Amino acid sequence: xxxxxxxxxxxxxxxxxxxxxxxxxxxxxxxxxxxxxxxxxxxxxxxxxxxxxxxxxxxxxxxxxxxxxxxxxxxxxxxxxxxxxxxxxxxxxxxxxxxxxxxxxxxxxxxxxxxxxxxxxxxxxxxxxxxxxxxxxxxxxxxxxxxxxxxxxxxxxxxxxxxxxxxxxxxxxxxxxxxxxxxxxxxxxxxx
Amino acid sequence: xxxxxxxxxxxxxxxxxxxxxxxxxxxxxxxxxxxxxxxxxxxxxxxxxxxxxxxxxxxxxxxxxxxxxxxxxxxxxxxxxxxxxxxxxxxxxxxxxxxxxxxxxxxxxxxxxxxxxxxxxxxxxxxxxxxxxxxxxxxxxxxxxxxxxxxxxxxxxxxxxxxxxxxxxxxxxxxxxxxxxxxxxxxxxxxxxxxxxxxxxxxxxxxxxxxxxxxxxxxxxxxxxxxxxxxxxxxxxxxxxxxxxxxxxxxxxxxxxxxxxxxxxxxxxxxxxxxxxxxxxxxxxxxxxxxxxxxxxxxxxxxxxxxxxxxxxxxxxxx
Numbered sequence: 393x394x395x396x397x398x399x400x401x402x403x404x405x406x407x408x409x410x411x412x413x414x415x416x417x418x419x420x421x422x423x424x425x426x427x428x429x430x431x432x433x434x435x436x437x438x439x440x441x442x443x444x445x446x447x448x449x450x451x452x453x454x455x456x457x458x459x460x461x462x463x464x465x466x467x468x469x470x471x472x473x474x475x476x477x478x479x480x481x482x483x484x485x486x487x488x489x490x491x492x493x494x495x496x497x498x499x500x501x502x503x504x505x506x507x508x509x510x511x512x513x514x515x516x517x518x519x520x521x522x523x524x525x526x527x528x529x530x531x532x533x534x535x536x537x538x539x540x541x542x543x544x545x546x547x548x549x550x551x552x553x554x555x556x557x558x559x560x561x562x563x564x565x566x567x568x569x570x571x572x573x574x575x576x577x578x579x580x581x582x583x584x
Numbered sequence: 585x586x587x588x589x590x591x592x593x594x595x596x597x598x599x600x601x602x603x604x605x606x607x608x609x610x611x612x613x614x615x616x617x618x619x620x621x622x623x624x625x626x627x628x629x630x631x632x633x634x635x636x637x638x639x640x641x642x643x644x645x646x647x648x649x650x651x652x653x654x655x656x657x658x659x660x661x662x663x664x665x666x667x668x669x670x671x672x673x674x675x676x677x678x679x680x681x682x683x684x685x686x687x688x689x690x691x692x693x694x695x696x697x698x699x700x701x702x703x704x705x706x707x708x709x710x711x712x713x714x715x716x717x718x719x720x721x722x723x724x725x726x727x728x729x730x731x732x733x734x735x736x737x738x739x740x741x742x743x744x745x746x747x748x749x750x751x752x753x754x755x756x757x758x759x760x761x762x763x764x765x766x767x768x769x770x771x772x773x774x775x776x777x778x779x780x781x782x783x784x785x786x787x788x789x790x791x792x793x794x795x796x797x798x799x800x801x802x803x804x805x806x807x808x809x810x811x812x813x814x815x816x817x818x819x820x821x822x823x824x825x826x827x828x829x830x831x832x833x834x835x836x837x838x839x840x841x842x843x844x845x846x847x848x849x850x851x852x853x854x855x856x857x858x859x860x861x862x863x864x865x866x867x868x869x870x871x872x873x874x875x876x877x878x879x880x881x882x883x884x885x886x887x888x889x890x891x892x893x894x895x896x897x898x899x900x901x902x903x
Contacts, residue, residue, distance in 0.1 A: 421701070425802050433696050433707055436689075439770070440711055446736035447725045463739025505622045512618035517611040524619045526887070531630050533827045533879030539633035539872075 451475065634876060640869035647863060658870045668871065670846055671854035674761070675875075678850055679829040679882075681765050682772075686825050687818070690773050694780020695810065708781070715774040723838040726767055730754055757845040764848050767835050772828065776821045783817030784810065823886045827879045851875050 420426070446464060453461065454471040461468025478484065513525045641658055645651045662668050697708035714722065729736040730753040741749025753763050787810065795805045833852040836842065842849035842857065851871055859868030 429696050429699075430703075433693070433704070436693060437707055437710060440713060440774075442736070442740075443725050443729045443770075444713060446729050450728055450736075459734060462743070463734055464736045464743070465739075501625075505625065508618045509622040512615045518615045520612065520615045520619065524623060528622065528626060529887070530880050530883055531626060532824070533830075533883045534630055534634060534876050536831065536833075539630060539637065 634873075637869045637872050637876075640866055641873050642866070644864075644866045647865060654866065658867045661867060662870045662874070667846070667849070668851075668854060671849050671851045671871075672874075674847070674849055675830060675851040675878075677761070678765060678768075678832065679826050682768055682829040683822060683825050685765065685769050686773055686776060687822060689769070690776030690821065691780050691814070691818075693773065693777040694782075695784050697777065698781045698784035708777075711777055712774050714771050715778075717771075719771070719834040720838060722771060723767070723835045726770075726835075727754065727839060730763065754839055755844055757847045760840055760844060760847045764836055764840065767839075768829065768832060771835070772825070776825065779817055779821050780814065783814050787813045819886060823883055826882050826886075830879050830882065831875060851878075 449464070449466055450458065451474050452470050452472065453468070454473045457468045457471055509524070509528070513521045515521065642653060642655060643651050644654045644658075693711065697704050697711065717725075732738055732750060732752045732755075735753075737753070738750040741747060751759060753759050791809050791813065792805065795809050800808065831852055832850060833856065836848050836850060836853050837856065840848045842853040852875065855868050855871035855875065858871060859865050
């Protein structure tokens with residue numbers, strides 16, 4: 393800008409050039425493929441956001457509001473009763489701490505082990521590495537329920553499983569208009 | 585055409601050649617040190633339980649009582665069990681339909697968000713949201729959305745005068761299977777979008793410049809540059825989609841428990857019912873072994889068909 397002031401003759405040229413560049417980029421972004429991509433991308437955006445929006449909206453409703461208000465528009469008043477329910481429920485803190493512990497432990501194990509293993513696999517200096525890689529890949533195909541049954545001998549872990557399950561439910565206690573009903577709902581389904 | 589053929593039929597040079605003989609012992613020790621922790625854990629949590637499940641499939645066991653050897657009777661029961669056959673069909677249909685829907689969708693979205701436009705970066709951040717949710721929370725959220733009359737979708741349908749949106753989505757056997765496929769898609773497309781985004785970004789821009797000079801339009805560029813360059817990405821993503829759908833369980837367990845009319849009774853669900861509800865762990869192990877063998881067979885086929893296990897680079901011949 394300052395150079396344009398110093399050299400007034402160049403001012404018009406610069407302006408024209410800027411406009412030409414802008415027009416070119418506008419024309420490029422208005423190409424049919426780009427417009428179609430934008431429309432379809434926005435459509436998927438709505439698919440992703442709608443249920444999340446609905447969850448947040450409903451978390452601010454009481455049970456009666458859930459039954460009377462328009463299900464998807466922010467009408468019919470605001471209520472914090474569901475949130476209060478979740479935060480006053482016992483064991484929420486334990487559940488969160490459990491989730492944190494599981495997460496931290498898993499991350500440490502996964503990062504350390506896969507880093508060590510991946511380094512040797514990429515080097516593939518002996519035949520052990522590629523063979524191990526294939527074997528490990530097949531681990532993806534093993535259904536977790538199949539390997540869960542043998543672990544049943546250790547009944548101790550069912551209680552930790554239950555805590556984890558509750559943490560999952562606690563996360564979303566506000567989902568259901570019934571005020572923490574989601575929490576109870578999942579507990580009702582709980583087989584342990 | 586010329587662009588893709590030079591790439592696909594380029595020299596088959598491995599990234600790094602086989603190691604020379606000298607110092608083999610040291611390398612073996614290094615490999616052992618690096619791989620054994622993973623292999624030990626893998627053996628303890630995957631291989632041994634799988635072997636034990638195979639053993640259990642020849643027994644009768646209800647956890648508390650005595651374990652008795654029953655030979656092949658669990659397996660002959662599987663062969664004549666109409667419930668198991670139904671589950672097998674539902675499982676295969678679920679995996680097939682998931683692949684057919686998720687692959688093109690994730691690829692399109694991945695290529696879309698790999699673009700340089702700034703708004704696409706914002707979209708990409710929002711697309712990730714389903715990946716951040718716990719499956720239990722996600723399932724309950726959708727239960728609210730899909731509820732008849734009071735649900736979000738029914739409300740939207742009423743407001744927009746689209747009455748068909750007000751259905752008993754999770755209770756009507758005409759819809760349940762497709763609803764579950766839709767929810768699995770919603771949950772996992774973000775992950776595969778990420779894979780495809782990374783794959784698209786890894787394609788060297790020179791290839792697109794070359795295609796442009798050759799006068800290729802967007803469609804030609806896609807079929808002769810993008811698609812062949814993404815082939816390893818497609819294999820990885822497809823393997824994960826198919827194997828993941830074969831063993832899928834969580835959302836079905838929370839929302840339908842296999843019902844109504846067993847329309848969503850996948851093999852994993854059937855196995856859960858037989859094992860953990862009816863406590864027939866011998867027969868449940870048969871179903872588990874079948875599921876495991878099915879998954880490994882699919883993975884093996886995909887690896888064989890594509891040479892993915894050889895870990896060749898998709899960019900051989902380009903430097």
